[in-house]
Amino acid sequence: MNKNVSIGACGVGLLLSLLGGLSGCAGEQARGPNAAAVRLESQATGKVYVAWSEARQDDGGLVVTGVLQRKDRVGPPIKATVEVAIVSSQGSILNQAQSDCLYVPPRRVNKVQGFERFTVRLPTVPPEGSRVRVVARAG
Numbered sequence: 001m002n003k004n005v006s007i008g009a010c011g012v013g014l015l016l017s018l019l020g021g022l023s024g025c026a027g028e029q030a031r032g033p034n035a036a037a038v039r040l041e042s043q044a045t046g047k048v049y050v051a052w053s054e055a056r057q058d059d060g061g062l063v064v065t066g067v068l069q070r071k072d073r074v075g076p077p078i079k080a081t082v083e084v085a086i087v088s089s090q091g092s093i094l095n096q097a098q099s100d101c102l103y104v105p106p107r108r109v110n111k112v113q114g115f116e117r118f119t120v121r122l123p124t125v126p127p128e129g130s131r132v133r134v135v136a137r138a139g
Helices: 002-022
Strands: 039-045 048-058 061-070 078-087 093-098 102-104 115-122 131-138
Touching (some): 048 078, 061 078, 061 102, 061 131, 078 115, 093 115, 102 115
Parallel strands (some): 039 131
Antiparallel strands (some): 078 093, 078 102, 078 131
């Protein structure tokens, strides 16, 4: 009896983790007082992508942090940058900023490393109804 209950609990836990993983990072909500007003959109170009990102309000501006990861597993570190832009509900760019150059190492089997963290600060807080576009560019 206990064996069946533990297998059922494991199955429910696995199902919940799969459903949580399907949400993706293409549309994450920003955190902080303005959380309902801002939506994060991730895009990738080249061999790197935004594995996850989040935004928070800080000192009258917005700080976007996250992780870049490679699509491939071999080769030297890839030089990349992250561009963050606040886009209004009409589609115009209100403000934008770029990270410093990052070097994303290769992913290795059974190793923790294989990603690079980024932080981009924008001097303004996004207005109601706008979205924050996070773009990873390799090269």
